[in-house]
Amino acid sequence: MKVLVPVKRVVDYNVKVRVKSDGTGVDIANVKMSMNPFDEIAIEEAVRLKDKGAVTEVIAVSCGVLQCQETLRTAMAIGADRAILVETAEELQPLAVAKLLKALVDKEQPQLVILGKQAIDDDCNQTGQMLAALLGWPQATFASKVEVADGKAVVTREVDGGLETLALTLPAIITTDLRLNEPRYVTLPNIMKAKKKPLENVKPADLGVDVAPRIKTLKVSEPPKRSAGIKVADVAALVDKLKNEAKVI
Amino acid sequence: MTSLVIAEHDNASIRPATLNTVTAAAQCGGDVHVLVAGLNAAAAAQAASQIAGVSKVIHVDGEPFAHGLAENMAAQVIAIASSYSHILFPATASGKNIAPRVAALLDVGQISDITKVDAADTFERPIYAGNAIAIVQSLDATKVITVRTTGFDPAAATGGSASVDVLAGVADSGKSAFIGSEIAKSDRPELTAAKIIVSGGRALGSAEQFTSVLTPLADKLGAALGASRAAVDAGYAPNDWQVGQTGKIVAPQLYVAIGISGAIQHLAGMKDSKVIVAINKDAEAPIFGVADYGLEADLFEAVPELVAAL
Numbered sequence: 001m002k003v004l005v006p007v008k009r010v011v012d013y014n015v016k017v018r019v020k021s022d023g024t025g026v027d028i029a030n031v032k033m034s035m036n037p038f039d040e041i042a043i044e045e046a047v048r049l050k051d052k053g054a055v056t057e058v059i060a061v062s063c064g065v066l067q068c069q070e071t072l073r074t075a076m077a078i079g080a081d082r083a084i085l086v087e088t089a090e091e092l093q094p095l096a097v098a099k100l101l102k103a104l105v106d107k108e109q110p111q112l113v114i115l116g117k118q119a120i121d122d123d124c125n126q127t128g129q130m131l132a133a134l135l136g137w138p139q140a141t142f143a144s145k146v147e148v149a150d151g152k153a154v155v156t157r158e159v160d161g162g163l164e165t166l167a168l169t170l171p172a173i174i175t176t177d178l179r180l181n182e183p184r185y186v187t188l189p190n191i192m193k194a195k196k197k198p199l200e201n202v203k204p205a206d207l208g209v210d211v212a213p214r215i216k217t218l219k220v221s222e223p224p225k226r227s228a229g230i231k232v233a234d235v236a237a238l239v240d241k242l243k244n245e246a247k248v249i
Numbered sequence: 250m251t252s253l254v255i256a257e258h259d260n261a262s263i264r265p266a267t268l269n270t271v272t273a274a275a276q277c278g279g280d281v282h283v284l285v286a287g288l289n290a291a292a293a294a295q296a297a298s299q300i301a302g303v304s305k306v307i308h309v310d311g312e313p314f315a316h317g318l319a320e321n322m323a324a325q326v327i328a329i330a331s332s333y334s335h336i337l338f339p340a341t342a343s344g345k346n347i348a349p350r351v352a353a354l355l356d357v358g359q360i361s362d363i364t365k366v367d368a369a370d371t372f373e374r375p376i377y378a379g380n381a382i383a384i385v386q387s388l389d390a391t392k393v394i395t396v397r398t399t400g401f402d403p404a405a406a407t408g409g410s411a412s413v414d415v416l417a418g419v420a421d422s423g424k425s426a427f428i429g430s431e432i433a434k435s436d437r438p439e440l441t442a443a444k445i446i447v448s449g450g451r452a453l454g455s456a457e458q459f460t461s462v463l464t465p466l467a468d469k470l471g472a473a474l475g476a477s478r479a480a481v482d483a484g485y486a487p488n489d490w491q492v493g494q495t496g497k498i499v500a501p502q503l504y505v506a507i508g509i510s511g512a513i514q515h516l517a518g519m520k521d522s523k524v525i526v527a528i529n530k531d532a533e534a535p536i537f538g539v540a541d542y543g544l545e546a547d548l549f550e551a552v553p554e555l556v557a558a559l
Binding site: 011013016017019026093094095098120121122123124125126127128129130131132133134137138139140141142144154157158160161162163164165167168169172177178179213214217218219220221222223226228229230231232234235236238239241242246248249 | 320323353354357383422424429494495523
């Protein structure tokens, strides 16, 4: 059984982004780029399923600019067997990515697609659910535990107030939450090995997908700054401020 | 132009997030309808009909909707979607799960986590964990939206008198099944709806101390308990208490951050709180940069003293 794992190249989570002065977006020139952290968890989970024998092949996919190859090499260093880059310089929104992924699923016929629950740049949290809808597959989002056996995936999900467990009939879509696993540290020998693994390059037109944006960004601005307040000397002063100045207790 | 709000409910009553979503729907212009899909959910449908500003409630009842499975919920929304210009979900775990499925089936883009309605097709939403705000315009005929509840005041839960239409529901997809859930029972207010939140960080040191130090304060204030991601990762608090970019987005009247340093991802989840109090012994902690009232002190001394003084 094959597993497909889409990965996104995003601004590293440690970088504090700056809004461009012309309001057209955030400045990502000369900024460190990394694999979206939730996608790293997705790759790790797929590789663990392979280690357990539930899966035979892990295919990493990325959609975007040529540099996404680096992200795919990282995915292969974690343990993906091969990779596919859907190369385009166009802006890709979640619906377009879901359509590209559907075309690849039709071609590769995986039984499972594991995605990160959201990308930390646009914070959309859409692609996995959209792909599930386009394929007519069941979904389990925000997974904290995954078991695959007998044509089913049993998935524990993080929901408001606690946890929920679903059984999905394969083929299915899973999106990862933070507590699903801790991705392994990528070792140098595995980085070297990843360089030799196959990486295929296709274009959206090869897949017959129209990636035109459906949402236009008119302006990007800094959020309103919250100014620092005051320091109080002791607990008594704090209680006094909360009661008499802020009037919140 | 009519908007459809997908209600979040427990079959007996409507969850507060629905009320904020109704407000956002009303700002899109036109009538507001509410879909209540559940099992034996007549009481919830009745409650939805009382919400101020709602003109019609569509009540769909049956086993396929007992656990809010995304496959069935999305199919049901699609079954009635053609009457609507806007389809809005609260940006909760449930809304985030279902909305993109609906958008893809309609072949439209989705606008996630809106915090403001600028026009019927133009919305504001935070990106990069709230470090930037994007103004976006939907180019599609139908707008599928999730609503960040902290961006909108709740609609009044009473005062409305909408009609309730009962519709036959779609069949079960047969592809997913609910096995079980572990939902923590608590007498405390729900985190995203609480007026006061007491939140703890890694400085609490252990799960035992997290509970023994923070519970008396939360009890005294009638507050919900929250936690930083660091505290959750360390196992001091359950994940559904997590406040931040990867957890819950909250905006209470009072947020008390105890032993929380103030990582960017935590601030993204609470910086819209009306009043922020920080108690931390590290004078340089970034949390003091957003706190209205900062107390530089050892939390193990200051918090019991605060409990005694209240």
